[in-house]
Amino acid sequence: MDSRFASYSFLFYVLLVSQCTHTNSARRITENINKEVYDHLRIVNKHDDPSTLMDPSLNVFFTLNDLRIGNSIAIYFSTKHPSLYPHLLPREESDSIPFSLSQLPNILEFFSFPKHSPQAKAIEYTLAQCELEALKGETKFCATSLESMLDSTRGVFRLDAKLEVLTTKYLSSHAIPLQNYTVLEEPNATLAPKMVACHNMPYPYAVYYCHVQESDHKVFEILVGGENGERVRAIGVCHMDTSQWDPNHVAFRVLKTWPGRSSVCHFFPANNLIWVASPMII
Numbered sequence: 001m002d003s004r005f006a007s008y009s010f011l012f013y014v015l016l017v018s019q020c021t022h023t024n025s026a027r028r029i030t031e032n033i034n035k036e037v038y039d040h041l042r043i044v045n046k047h048d049d050p051s052t053l054m055d056p057s058l059n060v061f062f063t064l065n066d067l068r069i070g071n072s073i074a075i076y077f078s079t080k081h082p083s084l085y086p087h088l089l090p091r092e093e094s095d096s097i098p099f100s101l102s103q104l105p106n107i108l109e110f111f112s113f114p115k116h117s118p119q120a121k122a123i124e125y126t127l128a129q130c131e132l133e134a135l136k137g138e139t140k141f142c143a144t145s146l147e148s149m150l151d152s153t154r155g156v157f158r159l160d161a162k163l164e165v166l167t168t169k170y171l172s173s174h175a176i177p178l179q180n181y182t183v184l185e186e187p188n189a190t191l192a193p194k195m196v197a198c199h200n201m202p203y204p205y206a207v208y209y210c211h212v213q214e215s216d217h218k219v220f221e222i223l224v225g226g227e228n229g230e231r232v233r234a235i236g237v238c239h240m241d242t243s244q245w246d247p248n249h250v251a252f253r254v255l256k257t258w259p260g261r262s263s264v265c266h267f268f269p270a271n272n273l274i275w276v277a278s279p280m281i282i
Protein backbone atom coordinates (compact mmCIF):
# COMPACT_ATOMS: atom_id res chain seq x y z
CA MET A 1 0.00 0.00 0.00
CA ASP A 2 1.19 3.49 -0.77
CA SER A 3 2.19 4.73 2.62
CA ARG A 4 1.98 8.38 1.69
CA PHE A 5 -1.69 8.63 2.45
CA ALA A 6 -3.59 6.43 4.81
CA SER A 7 -6.46 5.47 2.58
CA TYR A 8 -10.08 5.14 3.38
CA SER A 9 -9.76 1.39 3.38
CA PHE A 10 -7.11 1.68 6.03
CA LEU A 11 -9.52 3.57 8.24
CA PHE A 12 -12.21 1.01 7.72
CA TYR A 13 -9.67 -1.58 8.63
CA VAL A 14 -9.05 0.31 11.84
CA LEU A 15 -12.76 0.35 12.45
CA LEU A 16 -13.05 -3.38 11.86
CA VAL A 17 -10.22 -4.11 14.20
CA SER A 18 -11.62 -1.81 16.82
CA GLN A 19 -14.96 -3.60 16.64
CA CYS A 20 -13.25 -6.72 17.85
CA THR A 21 -11.46 -5.06 20.71
CA HIS A 22 -13.69 -2.26 21.83
CA THR A 23 -15.28 -3.86 24.83
CA ASN A 24 -12.08 -4.05 26.74
CA SER A 25 -10.65 -0.83 25.46
CA ALA A 26 -13.72 1.12 26.40
CA ARG A 27 -13.18 0.28 30.01
CA ARG A 28 -9.45 0.22 30.09
CA ILE A 29 -8.35 3.76 29.93
CA THR A 30 -5.53 5.79 29.63
CA GLU A 31 -3.74 6.07 32.85
CA ASN A 32 -1.64 8.21 30.73
CA ILE A 33 -3.64 11.32 30.08
CA ASN A 34 -3.16 12.34 26.54
CA LYS A 35 -0.91 15.28 27.23
CA GLU A 36 0.17 15.90 23.70
CA VAL A 37 -3.34 16.64 22.48
CA TYR A 38 -3.79 19.11 25.20
CA ASP A 39 -0.45 20.65 24.34
CA HIS A 40 -1.24 20.73 20.68
CA LEU A 41 -4.54 22.52 21.13
CA ARG A 42 -2.97 24.90 23.59
CA ILE A 43 -0.03 25.57 21.32
CA VAL A 44 -1.82 25.90 18.04
CA ASN A 45 -4.95 27.73 19.14
CA LYS A 46 -3.95 29.77 22.10
CA HIS A 47 -1.38 32.13 23.34
CA ASP A 48 0.89 31.35 26.11
CA ASP A 49 3.15 32.79 28.67
CA PRO A 50 6.88 32.78 27.98
CA SER A 51 7.60 30.28 30.74
CA THR A 52 6.19 27.49 28.57
CA LEU A 53 8.95 28.13 26.08
CA MET A 54 10.97 25.57 27.96
CA ASP A 55 8.40 22.93 27.10
CA PRO A 56 10.04 20.49 24.62
CA SER A 57 6.70 19.74 22.98
CA LEU A 58 6.75 23.29 21.61
CA ASN A 59 9.20 22.04 19.02
CA VAL A 60 6.56 21.60 16.37
CA PHE A 61 6.91 24.93 14.63
CA PHE A 62 8.89 25.76 11.53
CA THR A 63 8.72 28.14 8.59
CA LEU A 64 8.45 27.54 4.88
CA ASN A 65 12.14 28.40 4.56
CA ASP A 66 13.03 25.42 6.72
CA LEU A 67 11.72 22.99 4.12
CA ARG A 68 14.97 22.62 2.21
CA ILE A 69 16.69 19.29 1.65
CA GLY A 70 19.49 18.93 4.16
CA ASN A 71 18.09 21.52 6.53
CA SER A 72 17.91 20.52 10.18
CA ILE A 73 14.82 21.12 12.35
CA ALA A 74 14.43 20.18 16.02
CA ILE A 75 11.09 18.36 16.21
CA TYR A 76 9.14 16.85 19.08
CA PHE A 77 7.23 13.68 18.21
CA SER A 78 5.63 11.88 21.12
CA THR A 79 7.04 8.43 21.78
CA LYS A 80 3.77 7.09 23.11
CA HIS A 81 3.05 3.89 21.20
CA PRO A 82 -0.01 4.10 18.93
CA SER A 83 -1.48 0.97 20.51
CA LEU A 84 -1.79 2.89 23.78
CA TYR A 85 -4.35 5.23 22.32
CA PRO A 86 -7.96 4.21 22.84
CA HIS A 87 -9.75 2.58 19.94
CA LEU A 88 -12.57 3.93 17.87
CA LEU A 89 -15.95 2.55 18.78
CA PRO A 90 -18.57 1.67 16.19
CA ARG A 91 -21.22 4.38 16.03
CA GLU A 92 -24.00 2.24 17.52
CA GLU A 93 -21.92 1.71 20.58
CA SER A 94 -20.60 5.23 21.05
CA ASP A 95 -24.10 6.58 20.48
CA SER A 96 -25.34 4.47 23.34
CA ILE A 97 -22.96 6.15 25.80
CA PRO A 98 -23.89 9.66 26.94
CA PHE A 99 -21.46 12.33 25.76
CA SER A 100 -22.15 15.67 27.40
CA LEU A 101 -20.90 17.64 30.34
CA SER A 102 -24.34 17.54 31.95
CA GLN A 103 -24.07 13.74 31.99
CA LEU A 104 -20.63 13.72 33.58
CA PRO A 105 -21.66 11.82 36.76
CA ASN A 106 -23.29 9.09 34.66
CA ILE A 107 -20.30 8.85 32.37
CA LEU A 108 -17.92 8.49 35.30
CA GLU A 109 -20.14 5.83 36.77
CA PHE A 110 -20.32 4.01 33.45
CA PHE A 111 -16.52 3.82 33.26
CA SER A 112 -16.12 3.37 37.03
CA PHE A 113 -13.84 6.36 37.49
CA PRO A 114 -13.82 8.11 40.86
CA LYS A 115 -14.94 11.72 40.76
CA HIS A 116 -11.55 13.29 41.40
CA SER A 117 -9.38 10.86 39.49
CA PRO A 118 -7.13 12.04 36.65
CA GLN A 119 -9.36 10.12 34.24
CA ALA A 120 -12.38 12.07 35.48
CA LYS A 121 -10.49 15.31 34.88
CA ALA A 122 -9.54 14.19 31.38
CA ILE A 123 -13.13 13.30 30.56
CA GLU A 124 -14.38 16.60 31.89
CA TYR A 125 -11.70 18.46 29.94
CA THR A 126 -12.61 16.74 26.68
CA LEU A 127 -16.34 17.27 27.11
CA ALA A 128 -15.75 20.92 27.93
CA GLN A 129 -13.58 21.38 24.83
CA CYS A 130 -16.22 19.70 22.71
CA GLU A 131 -18.98 21.91 24.10
CA LEU A 132 -17.03 25.16 23.78
CA GLU A 133 -18.74 27.44 21.37
CA ALA A 134 -16.86 27.90 18.13
CA LEU A 135 -15.07 31.17 17.69
CA LYS A 136 -16.43 33.54 15.09
CA GLY A 137 -15.76 32.12 11.65
CA GLU A 138 -14.57 28.83 13.05
CA THR A 139 -16.16 25.45 12.42
CA LYS A 140 -15.47 22.67 14.84
CA PHE A 141 -17.00 19.40 15.93
CA CYS A 142 -16.18 16.40 18.05
CA ALA A 143 -16.49 12.91 16.63
CA THR A 144 -17.04 9.88 18.83
CA SER A 145 -16.87 7.35 16.00
CA LEU A 146 -15.32 7.09 12.57
CA GLU A 147 -18.75 7.24 10.96
CA SER A 148 -19.61 10.49 12.68
CA MET A 149 -16.21 11.93 11.78
CA LEU A 150 -16.79 11.06 8.13
CA ASP A 151 -20.33 12.47 8.15
CA SER A 152 -19.25 15.75 9.68
CA THR A 153 -16.17 15.99 7.48
CA ARG A 154 -18.24 15.31 4.37
CA GLY A 155 -20.53 18.14 5.39
CA VAL A 156 -17.57 20.51 5.29
CA PHE A 157 -16.52 19.66 1.74
CA ARG A 158 -18.35 19.54 -1.57
CA LEU A 159 -20.67 16.57 -1.67
CA ASP A 160 -18.73 14.90 -4.50
CA ALA A 161 -15.29 15.63 -3.07
CA LYS A 162 -12.92 12.75 -2.80
CA LEU A 163 -11.56 12.83 0.71
CA GLU A 164 -8.07 11.83 1.70
CA VAL A 165 -6.69 11.55 5.15
CA LEU A 166 -3.11 12.45 5.97
CA THR A 167 -1.24 11.30 9.05
CA THR A 168 2.29 11.59 10.36
CA LYS A 169 3.91 8.16 10.21
CA TYR A 170 6.99 6.69 11.83
CA LEU A 171 8.85 4.70 9.21
CA SER A 172 11.11 3.10 11.80
CA SER A 173 11.05 2.52 15.52
CA HIS A 174 10.62 5.77 17.37
CA ALA A 175 12.33 6.20 20.71
CA ILE A 176 13.56 9.76 21.08
CA PRO A 177 10.83 12.39 21.55
CA LEU A 178 12.93 15.44 20.72
CA GLN A 179 15.84 15.55 18.34
CA ASN A 180 17.18 17.29 15.26
CA TYR A 181 15.78 15.91 12.05
CA THR A 182 17.14 16.53 8.58
CA VAL A 183 14.81 17.11 5.63
CA LEU A 184 15.63 14.15 3.38
CA GLU A 185 13.53 14.78 0.28
CA GLU A 186 11.85 17.63 -1.51
CA PRO A 187 8.61 17.91 0.52
CA ASN A 188 5.34 17.28 -1.30
CA ALA A 189 2.90 20.12 -1.01
CA THR A 190 -0.84 19.64 -1.20
CA LEU A 191 -3.06 22.53 -2.09
CA ALA A 192 -5.80 22.26 0.47
CA PRO A 193 -7.89 25.40 0.61
CA LYS A 194 -9.99 23.57 3.16
CA MET A 195 -8.69 21.17 5.72
CA VAL A 196 -10.24 19.39 8.67
CA ALA A 197 -7.70 18.64 11.39
CA CYS A 198 -8.82 16.05 13.92
CA HIS A 199 -7.00 15.68 17.22
CA ASN A 200 -7.32 12.58 19.35
CA MET A 201 -8.64 13.66 22.75
CA PRO A 202 -8.06 12.10 26.16
CA TYR A 203 -11.10 9.89 26.65
CA PRO A 204 -11.87 6.23 27.42
CA TYR A 205 -12.56 5.58 23.74
CA ALA A 206 -11.41 7.45 20.68
CA VAL A 207 -12.82 10.96 20.53
CA TYR A 208 -11.58 13.44 17.95
CA TYR A 209 -11.77 17.17 18.22
CA CYS A 210 -11.90 18.40 14.65
CA HIS A 211 -11.61 21.93 13.41
CA VAL A 212 -11.94 23.27 9.94
CA GLN A 213 -9.31 25.56 8.57
CA GLU A 214 -10.14 27.67 5.60
CA SER A 215 -7.33 30.03 5.12
CA ASP A 216 -4.30 30.55 3.02
CA HIS A 217 -2.36 27.42 3.86
CA LYS A 218 -0.42 24.56 2.38
CA VAL A 219 -0.23 21.04 3.69
CA PHE A 220 3.13 19.31 3.36
CA GLU A 221 4.37 15.79 3.53
CA ILE A 222 7.94 15.89 4.71
CA LEU A 223 10.36 12.99 4.96
CA VAL A 224 12.75 13.67 7.83
CA GLY A 225 15.55 11.61 9.33
CA GLY A 226 16.72 11.83 12.92
CA GLU A 227 20.32 11.86 14.07
CA ASN A 228 19.86 8.30 15.32
CA GLY A 229 18.56 7.09 11.94
CA GLU A 230 14.85 7.28 12.74
CA ARG A 231 12.73 8.30 9.77
CA VAL A 232 9.37 10.01 9.91
CA ARG A 233 7.03 10.97 7.10
CA ALA A 234 5.55 13.99 8.79
CA ILE A 235 2.49 16.02 7.92
CA GLY A 236 2.85 19.73 8.45
CA VAL A 237 0.74 22.74 7.64
CA CYS A 238 1.99 26.20 6.75
CA HIS A 239 -0.15 29.23 7.37
CA MET A 240 1.01 31.62 4.72
CA ASP A 241 -0.59 34.83 5.90
CA THR A 242 0.03 35.52 9.57
CA SER A 243 -0.50 39.28 9.39
CA GLN A 244 -3.74 39.08 11.40
CA TRP A 245 -2.38 36.77 14.08
CA ASP A 246 -2.01 37.82 17.66
CA PRO A 247 1.60 38.99 18.12
CA ASN A 248 1.63 37.04 21.39
CA HIS A 249 1.01 33.73 19.68
CA VAL A 250 3.58 31.31 21.01
CA ALA A 251 4.67 30.37 17.47
CA PHE A 252 6.21 33.79 16.99
CA ARG A 253 8.29 33.42 20.10
CA VAL A 254 9.46 29.96 19.17
CA LEU A 255 10.32 31.02 15.63
CA LYS A 256 11.60 34.45 16.63
CA THR A 257 9.44 36.18 14.09
CA TRP A 258 6.32 38.36 14.09
CA PRO A 259 2.91 38.62 12.38
CA GLY A 260 3.11 39.04 8.64
CA ARG A 261 6.87 38.60 8.55
CA SER A 262 6.89 34.90 7.76
CA SER A 263 4.71 31.88 7.36
CA VAL A 264 4.06 29.80 10.46
CA CYS A 265 4.09 26.06 9.99
CA HIS A 266 3.65 23.20 12.43
CA PHE A 267 3.90 19.45 12.39
CA PHE A 268 0.98 17.24 13.37
CA PRO A 269 1.44 14.48 15.95
CA ALA A 270 1.07 10.94 14.65
CA ASN A 271 -2.38 10.40 16.13
CA ASN A 272 -3.98 13.32 14.31
CA LEU A 273 -6.07 12.86 11.18
CA ILE A 274 -5.91 15.60 8.58
CA TRP A 275 -8.70 15.51 6.01
CA VAL A 276 -8.31 17.22 2.67
CA ALA A 277 -10.38 17.05 -0.51
CA SER A 278 -9.02 15.83 -3.85
CA PRO A 279 -5.54 17.04 -3.19
CA MET A 280 -3.48 18.21 -6.07
CA ILE A 281 0.19 17.49 -5.71
CA ILE A 282 2.14 20.52 -6.84
Ligand SMILES: *[C@@H]1O[C@H](CO)[C@@H](O)[C@H](O)[C@H]1NC(C)=O
Pocket residue numbers: 074178179180
Ligand atom coordinates in the same frame (compact mmCIF):
# COMPACT_ATOMS: atom_id res chain seq x y z
C1 LIG B 1 20.08 20.56 17.30
O1 LIG B 1 21.26 21.07 16.75
C2 LIG B 1 21.68 22.33 17.29
C3 LIG B 1 22.85 22.82 16.47
O2 LIG B 1 23.79 21.82 16.29
C4 LIG B 1 21.99 22.15 18.75
O3 LIG B 1 22.37 23.36 19.33
C5 LIG B 1 20.72 21.65 19.46
O4 LIG B 1 20.98 21.40 20.82
C6 LIG B 1 20.21 20.38 18.80
N1 LIG B 1 18.92 20.07 19.39
C7 LIG B 1 18.58 18.86 19.81
C8 LIG B 1 17.23 18.73 20.38
O5 LIG B 1 19.32 17.90 19.74
Ligand SMILES: *[C@@H]1O[C@H](CO)[C@@H](O)[C@H](O)[C@H]1NC(C)=O
Pocket residue numbers: 004185186187188221222223233
Ligand atom coordinates in the same frame (compact mmCIF):
# COMPACT_ATOMS: atom_id res chain seq x y z
C1 LIG C 1 6.36 12.80 -2.78
O1 LIG C 1 5.59 12.13 -3.76
C2 LIG C 1 6.31 11.18 -4.52
C3 LIG C 1 5.42 10.68 -5.64
O2 LIG C 1 4.22 10.19 -5.12
C4 LIG C 1 6.85 10.08 -3.62
O3 LIG C 1 7.59 9.14 -4.34
C5 LIG C 1 7.72 10.70 -2.55
O4 LIG C 1 8.16 9.73 -1.63
C6 LIG C 1 6.95 11.79 -1.80
N1 LIG C 1 7.85 12.48 -0.90
C7 LIG C 1 7.55 12.67 0.39
C8 LIG C 1 8.51 13.46 1.17
O5 LIG C 1 6.56 12.21 0.91
